[in-house]
């Protein structure tokens with residue numbers, strides 16, 4: 001009997017939803033589920049969804065979806081599978097024009113678990129961790145069955161609690177002559193509560209991963225049987241992934257003896273192509289991820305790995321990944337995963353030093369550089385432990401479907417699941433017969449990628465989900481057989497300790513130490529008296545900038561390394577590193593300005609770093625096509641490292657550009673801008689004052705010179721005049737009484753008297769106060785001798801003297817080109833001709 005006719009007879013299925021009559025896509029290309037009309041022709045044939053129990057249905061329908069994020073017009077988006085309805089609110093933030101890191105409009109609380117909504121697990125973490133450590137010798141795959149709730153008739157005998165057996169009800173067993181098939185597993189789980197499921201199937205593996213073992217948890221089962229619900233869950237029932245991430249941070253908090261570096265990646269295998277779910281959609285499509293290396297030494301490139309320092313950071317990564325997953329409406333599941341998705345967390349950890357905590361984390365001593373590069377000292381040193389936790393949601397095994405595109409996808413899905421099945425079958429056989437026969441890992445991307453884990457070097461937990469409905473018996477049976485086979489696979493997971501500098505954690509640690517050394521040198525230099533170093537203001541500024549740069553880089557790197565203390569401080573829920581700029585508002589405007597400047601420079605430095613890394617990347621020599629594979633692999637792995645570094649720098653750059661800096665900058669600017677303006681005004685006034693003062697002094701100087709010259713001229717004149725008048729008064733001819741002449745020698749006396757007065761006046765010049773503008777201080781000097789009249793002396797008198805002497809009396813060396821404006825030229829009536 002064909003699958004279709006089997007389904008057609010499958011009356012107990014509950015119609016999933018009404019459908020239109022052809023295909024899954026309407027004429028206008030929109031998903032049919034939104035356009036379908038009740039009672040369509042196919043609805044009674046095979047467009048069914050297996051019924052969920054009332055409890056499960058209410059959970060499913062009560063889902064609160066996060067708000068949708070708008071796409072940016074023109075932004076290249078990952079081509080969605082045809083007929084894929086965008087799950088409202090799960091549109092990737094990448095499509096938005098905001099920063100990738102900006103999830104301000106997506107409320108993570110609605111999508112993921114956190115300390116509040118998952119309940120208190122802190123008490124349980126210890127037990128689980130101990131259990132995980134005790135299970136270090138586990139060499140079998142942990143296989144569990146999860147039976148989805150249903151309102152339809154059950155084909156399986158529901159096991160009483162604590163029973164680990166599942167049995168097909170006798171009446172549904174085709175061969176009534178034999179006993180109904182019965183299967184034993186490590187766990188049989190029912191119901192909709194995800195917490196006991198996580199505790200039973202995944203928690204030990206998460207803790208083992210934290211303890212240094214590679215661990216894999218994957219969900220396998222027919223479509224719509226509950227794999228995604230188990231792995232990811234929903235806001236009411238967070239699944240394995242969010243719960244695992246919470247435990248990761250709880251574990252770090254409870255392990256003060258170690259420090260951690262966490263990186264995560266998220267990928268999917270769709271139609272045998274691997275896509276990076278964290279890469280921008282356009283590059284993910286144009287640059288699919290390749291599996292590099294061979295055997296147990298397999299890695300993926302280019303694959304974006306994001307360093308995460310908190311639950312919030314992980315949420316952000318998951319959000320983006322979920323948004324990019326390929327899902328579609330199928331005949332059996334409204335949001336069916338059309339791909340295998342793999343969420344990976346790389347955990348690097350090392351022991352912390354003996355030294356006091358507050359002096360910072362310690363780096364093990366380094367051996368002197370060897371030809372192979374610097375190495376960590378193994379004796380007394382702390383090697384780095386690396387493990388990978390992989391959480392895998394496989395695509396559902398497919399039945400025949402009415403949609404062409406779904407059929408094509410289904411073919412790929414089924415092929416890779418079949419390959420997974422045969423790989424596991426072979427591994428189980430090898431384990432049983434103690435053989436090392438060829439295992440066809442290379443037959444699919446999924447098995448090739450899982451090769452290192454399936455080959456034994458990982459703790460594996462498989463959760464097989466089944467739909468207990470009568471109509472799903474064949475699929476459930478196939479799932480159970482798969483589960484039975486995988487149970488036989490032999491494992492031998494080992495911790496991986498690396499004593500080289502490849503681990504990012506070690507590289508960061510080294511860089512931090514290097515930076516600290518440089519900083520110490522600079523501080524020592526700075527302590528030397530400034531005088532002896534003869535630094536210019538510019539050099540001092542550069543020096544302080546260099547120190548600030550070093551400090552901020554150290555802080556930035558240190559923030560990436562997690563310890564029980566830092567996780568505590570962040571309460572496991574803060575992705576924002578402690579602010580690089582803690583502004584003290586009592587600082588002077590100058591200090592604040594320096595802080596702001598150094599923050600700007602930090603951004604510039606990072607921008608330069610990005611550019612230089614990009615340039616380095618571009619300038620890599622291309623290998624000829626016939627270059628040996630090993631060289632190509634080497635080049636690729638180097639490039640992957642560079643890209644990773646680049647991404648970290650970019651992220652730091654984005655964070656710096658983001659809200660924290662803006663907020664701090666605004667606060668700082670508000671605080672000091674008025675002060676700076678005030679300072680500028682005061683300075684301008686002082687400058688004007690100084691200019692005025694200089695002008696006044698200049699004028700005064702000129703005046704003094706002029707007066708001195710006048711004084712000399714007049715002295716000479718007076719001398720002559722006195723000698724002349726004394727001659728006149730005694731000589732014959734003109735009687736002295738006909739002139740109004742001063743008494744002989746009187747002019748000299750009057751002149752001497754006036755000079756005395758002028759000296760006294762000059763010495764009492766007002767002192768210009770610093771605070772008041774000299775413009776307002778008028779110099780109160782006596783009028784110039786040239787500007788005032790002498791008693792008894794006018795211009796006529798002067799002319800008479802000239803006539804008598806036959807030449808002007810003003811000495812040539814005075815530099816005056818014309819006769820000075822003498823008071824002698826004043827009133828003509830005094831000296832009648």
Ligand SMILES: Nc1ncnc2c1ncn2[C@@H]1O[C@H](COP(=O)(O)OP(=O)(O)OP(=O)(O)O)[C@@H](O)[C@H]1O
Nearest residue numbers: 056060192223224225226227228229333336337396
């Ligand atoms: N144990 C459960 N309790 C409540 N609801 C469940 C349970 N298992 C599955 N569901 C619901 O059934 C529907 C299908 O489940 P899910 O999408 O997890 O299936 P799947 O196996 O991942 O399917 P596919 O392979 O097509 O992606 C979802 O609406 C989910 O919420």
